[in-house]
Amino acid sequence: MSVQVHRQSAPASVACFVLTVSDSRTLDTDKSGATIADLLLEEGHTIAGRAIVRDDAAAVAEAVRQQLSGPAGAIITTGGTGIAPRDNTYEAVTALFDKRLDGFGELFRMLSYDVIGSAAMLSRACAGVAQGKVIFVLPGSTPAVKLAMARLILPELTHIAGELNKGT
Helix, strand or coil, rough: CCHHHHCCCCCCCEEEEEEECCCCCCCCCHHHHHHHHHHHCCCCCCEEEEEECCCCHHHHHHHHHHHHHCCCCCCEEECCCCCCCCCCHHHHCCCCCCCEEHHHHHHHHHHHHHHHHHHHHCCEEEEEEEEEEEEEEEEHHHHHHHHHHHHHHHHHHHHHHHHHCCCC
């Protein structure tokens, strides 16, 4: 079956939860989380909720775990994907994956390289599936969020949701 046929049978929209990982941002100052939510809404998706959690592996894992039993079909995180000592999102979230979508991180870094050069290798952006939901782990940078959303997530989100809902 072709990708186009898969896309035609995908849902029209996906309920998404947006989680910002930060020790300093609030909902009022969270530009990257707001950008994710705005871009999703522009494409006809719904926002099941938004939250900010401190950059702590246990707190991040618990916030994502709570959403796995919620109504969202997709969870998109922003922040904590670098290599600094406080960047723990990658470890916290990948430990929850049932399946990894390695191509997402590979493509994101390739696209980032065109924009920021070799510093793209420092990103640990990734994606995977847990309990039938897709999870995208994005950097905290607003330009990086825009890139990931426009070039990777929004074009495939309903397709992914459709694939995850097959046979349910």
